[in-house]
Every structure is written in C-alpha cells, then in structure tokens.
Amino acid sequence: MFILKPHSGVPIYRQLLDQIRRMAASGQLPPGTELPSIRELALRHAINPMTVSKVYTLLEAEGVLERHRGKPMTVAKPTRAQSPLAKRLEQIEPHVEQVALAARQLELTEKDAVKALQDAWEKTDEQSVHRRTRPR
Amino acid sequence: MSSPYIAAHGLGKSFSGKLVLADVSFTVEPGDVVGVLGKNGAGKTTLLELVLGFTPPTSGGVQLFGYDSYRLPGAAKARIGFVPQQDELVNQLTAADQIGVIASFYPKWDDELVVRLSREWEVDLGQRVKNMSVGQRQKLSILLGLGHKPDVLILDEPVASLDPVARRQFLEQIIEVAADGKRSVVFSSHIVSDVERLANKIWILKDRRMYWQGDFDSLKDSIVRVHARSTQPLPASLSILNALNVQRNGTTATATVQGWRAEMQDGLAQQLGAEIEVEQLTLEEIFLELHR
Numbered sequence: 482m483f484i485l486k487p488h489s490g491v492p493i494y495r496q497l498l499d500q501i502r503r504m505a506a507s508g509q510l511p512p513g514t515e516l517p518s519i520r521e522l523a524l525r526h527a528i529n530p531m532t533v534s535k536v537y538t539l540l541e542a543e544g545v546l547e548r549h550r551g552k553p554m555t556v557a558k559p560t561r562a563q564s565p566l567a568k569r570l571e572q573i574e575p576h577v578e579q580v581a582l583a584a585r586q587l588e589l590t591e592k593d594a595v596k597a598l599q600d601a602w603e604k605t606d607e608q609s610v611h612r613r614t615r616p617r
Numbered sequence: 618m619s620s621p622y623i624a625a626h627g628l629g630k631s632f633s634g635k636l637v638l639a640d641v642s643f644t645v646e647p648g649d650v651v652g653v654l655g656k657n658g659a660g661k662t663t664l665l666e667l668v669l670g671f672t673p674p675t676s677g678g679v680q681l682f683g684y685d686s687y688r689l690p691g692a693a694k695a696r697i698g699f700v701p702q703q704d705e706l707v708n709q710l711t712a713a714d715q716i717g718v719i720a721s722f723y724p725k726w727d728d729e730l731v732v733r734l735s736r737e738w739e740v741d742l743g744q745r746v747k748n749m750s751v752g753q754r755q756k757l758s759i760l761l762g763l764g765h766k767p768d769v770l771i772l773d774e775p776v777a778s779l780d781p782v783a784r785r786q787f788l789e790q791i792i793e794v795a796a797d798g799k800r801s802v803v804f805s806s807h808i809v810s811d812v813e814r815l816a817n818k819i820w821i822l823k824d825r826r827m828y829w830q831g832d833f834d835s836l837k838d839s840i841v842r843v844h845a846r847s848t849q850p851l852p853a854s855l856s857i858l859n860a861l862n863v864q865r866n867g868t869t870a871t872a873t874v875q876g877w878r879a880e881m882q883d884g885l886a887q888q889l890g891a892e893i894e895v896e897q898l899t900l901e902e903i904f905l906e907l908h909r
Binding site for chain 1: 792896
C-alpha cells in the first residue's frame, strides 16, 4: 500500500505522513477507505509501531484521517469536495524542485529531465497497478 | 504519563581505576524501542550490564521499575529479558531441555509462543546445543529471552550471526513486543539499517560517554549535510554554526551540521551569498560523520 524506505535520509514517519496525505488529497485513497491497523502496518514494513501511531495521530489532528472506537481509521471526507489542484501542486512543488536542481547539477537538458520524469511516471503506474491486484 | 521503566542518572563505571563509562543519564518509557550505537569499546555492553544490575556502578545509579538495578527484587527480575552477545547455552542439552531449564525459573512462561517461534525460525528442538550453528544458537538464545514475555527486553548484538531472513523474523518479533505500547526493548547493534527500522529512540555512545540521545526522527532532522554553491569564491573562514565537518572547494562548500533547523536555510544563503541545498542523511552516514 505504501512505499517506505527506512534507509533514506527522510525519517520514516515523514515518508508515511506525506504518502497518506498525498494519496488522500488526490483521491487515490477515497474518503471512507480503511487504513491498516498500527500493528499490521508496522509488521508489513518492519517498522516501529510508534512511528505508525504518530503518523495516524498527526493526520487525525490535520483532519485527513478519522479515528473510530474499536474500528480501523478511515480517510476523512475533505472539507471541500476535492482538494483543489493548486493545493495538490503546492504539495508536490518541493519534490519537483529537488529533481530540477539535481538535473541541472548533472547538466541534463530540460528535454532529458522531462523524459526521465515521464519514464518514472510510467514505472510507478505499473507499480501501483501491481499493488492493487495483490490481495489485501 | 506513566513512570519510566528504566531511569539512569550520572551513571559511570570504572574497572580497576580505568574509566569505561562516564556520566550517562537516560530514561526508557513503556513502548520505547531504543537502538544503542557505538564503535567497539564505546561502552555499549558495560551500559547494558549496568542496567541489568550485573555489576554495581562506580558513580550514579540506574533504576529498573523503580528499584535500584543492582539490588533488584526477584519479582522485578522476572520482568526483564536479556539476550547476551555471547550465548550462555549448555552444550550437552537439547534445545528443548535448554528451554525447559530456563522456563522453570518463570511462572509466566509462554510455551506456546516459544514452540511456535521455534517452528517459524526453524530451530530444531531435538538438536543438542553443541551441534547447532552459531545462527541457530543465537535464535535459541533470543527465544529464551522472549519466552517469559518480559516488560523490558535487553539485547546485546542480537542479530550479528543471523541471515537476512532470520533477521527480518527477529525484527517482526520485536515489533510484536513493542506493538501494544506496554513493553520496551533496548538493543545494541552494528546493523544500522535494523536500528533505522525499529528504534524510536537512539543512543550513540562515543568515547565512553553518551554522545547523542533522543528521538530518532529529530536526529535525522537535526544532523544534515548542507551544500553551498556560489558564483564567487566562498570565504576561507567558513563559519557555519555547529558544523561537524566542513569541506570547502572554491565556490562550493559542504558541511555536516548539527542542530540544523529548516528556518536556518535562508539566513545561511544570505550570509554566504550562495545557493543552499540541504541533504538528509541515513543513520549510517550520521554515525560515520559523528566519528570522523
């Protein structure tokens, strides 16, 4: 469901936080979607349960997730129907900037950089299709 | 907040006048998974042995469940699990008998758990300890530390001899222990990637002292590598606050900075008249930077 890389400079909690936020904002995780339990997610990715717990609590405070007594957490209904494009673009901006910066340092042409992004775009689509077909 | 399981204040140890650990203070709360890092000889094993009460401190003290760890009552001892670096198995016994001996000390022994894990971990209970591989012995040793479901589990280099599959199984078991938030784990390891997955707190021992301790996430946020790139030569006396290591090469400079905060980026860019890029580091890189 999520792609977590513990051996990356970005703290695991932030990776998870950003992914759930993004997937909820884009509607990939529609409102009402149930999230795995803390234990389940921790075991699946072999990460500390407190990390998952912290992310769920932060996202609940932000209004992205909803907690239900004795039941799985769910994706909350966004206050506006769908998070506007501008808001979603704002979220991806720092990541794109990083890519652009790295591309310039490597002295790639704009065309090469865009091509690389397109390739990555297609590759992640295959990955997400593959993930969806796997039983939960 | 509940009271900590472990609390140390100014803990120090000398062996025949030679200092092996100095002035260490920390707490471990229920639910914590603490990763202890340090080079060989940094004092990790001594620290764990002091917590366990195997040896009295030379200065300061450490309390377990509110008791002085060197004078721990039996009931409190039963709440601790320990997996030593060198296993203390009896060669002549079969794995099953070895488990039986340890189980007899604990009223709360969970035989079902131990049998299930020994099957999953492929530990042959009929085999004699002396015929086991190092990895098998280590697995058995871990089983013995888990069987009485301790509230505090302390492991000294538990995975050194385990293959990647066994290591993952071990990690999953630690997650099970930590999942209900009522038990704690303290483990030392050179396998930094395991610490990276599991620990919510990190202790870095260096030169017999606690060099850094705290929340793992804040460690990754506060120690970063900063790259500065300018169109003009950067000043020779590049003073970046709290820089551990600085490398300057004309118009570019790279520094590892401690105590970094995101809002410092703009100020630094102005101060140096340079473009600033902040690179986050893996735990292994942080560890290496702290030891340069």
